[in-house]
Amino acid sequence: MDGPTALVFEQQEFTLRQLDRLTAGLAARLSDRGVSTGARVALMSSNRPEFAVAVRAIWRLGATVVLLSPAYKRGEIEHAVEVTSVSHAVGDSALLAGLMPMIDLDEPIETDDTYVADGEPEEPNPNADAVLVFSSGTTGMPKAVRHTHASFGAAVRHWRGALGLTADDRTQIVTPPSHILGLLNLMTAFEVGAQVRLHRRFDLDSMLRHIESDRITIEMVVAPIALAIADHPHLESYDLSSLRYMMWGATPVTPSVAETITRRTGVPWVPAYGASELPVITCNPIDGGARLDSVGRAVPGVRLRVVDLESGRQLETGETGEIQARSPSLMAGYLPNEARAEAFSDNWYRTGDVGAIDADGWVKLTDRYKEMIKVKGFQCAPAEIEAVLHGHPAVVDCAVFGVPDAVTGEAIVAAVAVAGTVEATELMDRVGERLASYKRPAEIVFVTEIPRLPSGKVLRRVLKERYGRTSDQ
Known part of the structure; x- marks a missing residue:
């Protein structure tokens, strides 16, 4: 017996052991192509199990995953490839394949029970880059956010703690895992042994059906999905009683939408807040008491301060200014390297969000300081x-x-x-x-x-x- 199901996709089910065999097989192919420690490998893939296999295979070789959105057009891909100096590619994108040799994820991956890459470390170097994910600044083209194995691992621990995620939970991903939140959700589920269903694309009725049939315990939503749920004419016909809560992230909560869903389903909300540069900043409590007017309190391990927008002077409790943060999960920097300077002040990460923190630590965001x-x-x-x-x-x-x-x-x-x-x-x-x-x-x-x-x-x-x-x- 290979163990409990870790990943579900359409009619396919995978245990972690089965994913390990596929990971080893793809790692062998990558190694044969010359991928080794320190290489950067572009990954441009639709939502599919092979995405997770590719990430883990690249890490197995001590290489870095460079995540490219499947929505990118040719010019965006060319910029991403240039700024990150990728040497290899994996995916299912014809555009990427047209720019450089690519292992096509539409081709079957052979499983391998024995393959170990020459010189593969038992544990990845914590200071080595694990993933590069693109984030736009206020000037020029998008820049690559560098997360090391240490910083991404810290983000996984913070997310696990904030959500109270355990091996008994079941969740699903309908958004692209090439986004930092999608990748974080996927890898945190694997880390704790939770079961995750990956959807090829977002379909509201499919998502609601699987909450019912899979007995999903945690649903992750962003604003467009929340609005679609609230507007669903037959929402009450679905049994959503397995949900412990819905997590709202990536965009500010719209209270009227959230309240409508809770009224119609009885499911509570857990708003959270993060960024590509620092994936988990705050979260509301999961055991009741969540507030729709706040992104929550800083998760353990994250320090926050508020500074004056003009002088940079640290402000007192309750005063409004730019939210800045420090955390072990903070990015290592950007590519190009010079982009890092504008993102930091005295080694504090400048979120670009304007808000205040009250005496009990609740964070309320009110505006954007940066132009993105x-x-x-x-x-x-x-x-x-x-x-x-x-x-x-x-x-x-x-x-x-x-x-x-x-x-x-x-x-x-x-x-x-x-x-x-x-x-x-x-x-x-x-x-x-x-x-x-x-x-x-x-x-x-x-x-x-x-x-x-x-x-x-x-x-x-x-x-x-x-x-x-x-x-x-």
Whole structure:
């Protein structure tokens, strides 16, 4: 007997031992291709069991996983490959295969009970890079967040403790595991021996059916999924009594949506807060007392402070400023390396979120200090979208900003000054053709000029005040 089921995908079930055999088989193929300690391997895969096998196989060889979103377009892939200097690739993306040799995950993986790579360490070097995941800054193209085995391992421990996850739990993943939260959920479940169902794509009724049939105990949701649940006309027909709670992450909680679901199902909520750079920052209590107006308290091992937005002076309890953090789960840095400087202040990580911490440690977020836009939990750099818009011959100037959105957390709005005539849909499609679909503007606002400081810096707050209401529904 190979043990309890660890991973379920459609009609397939895998124990950890079966995953180990597949991992060893794929590691052997990677080794034959020249992958060894210190190599960086691009992984661009849809939701499938082979994703988990590939991550573990790359780690088995002492190499680093470079996660590429399956939504990436060619230009984004080229940038990611260049900035991380990957030497090998694994996945099911024709775009990636067209750029470099790739082990195709559509091809069967042979199992291996005996293979051990030459020189493979029994335990990975804790200071070696485990995973690089992309996060957008406020300028230029996305940068790669570097997590070592030590920092990612700390994040797994923090997540396990925050969620109270045990081998008795069952959960499911409907979002891309190429996102830091998806990867964290998957690897934490493996660590504690919980069973996880991986879905090929999000389908609301399938998700609800499996809560009932699999007796799921913890459901992970982001804003669009929560809204879909709240709006489901037949939600009461599903038996969701196995759920201990639903965890809301990646975007701020919409209280009306959360309260509707609890009223209709009786299932409570556990809001949490994290970032690619520091995956687990705060979490609400899982044993009652969770608050929809707070992202929770700092998890054990994470230290928080609030600083003045102008002077950087540490503020007193209850005062509003930028949330900054320290933790063993904090990233090791970025690629390119010079991007690290703007993300730290006195060795504290600058989250870019504005909020306050009360006397009991509850954290309330009120605004964004950094300019990146969060759409469905994915970070979008205004400068990256602006560069695509500037490439259109009719665009004289432009500026991109985010506005609150009940479905996606934030929606992207582009203010554009043009010479001549161009349709808004043409500009939206231009972005959608060159960047991941979640970076496509939800709205184009045509303006006569972009408000800027004498230095040339865009006054995005002015744009939000003037035009933000059009998308804040």
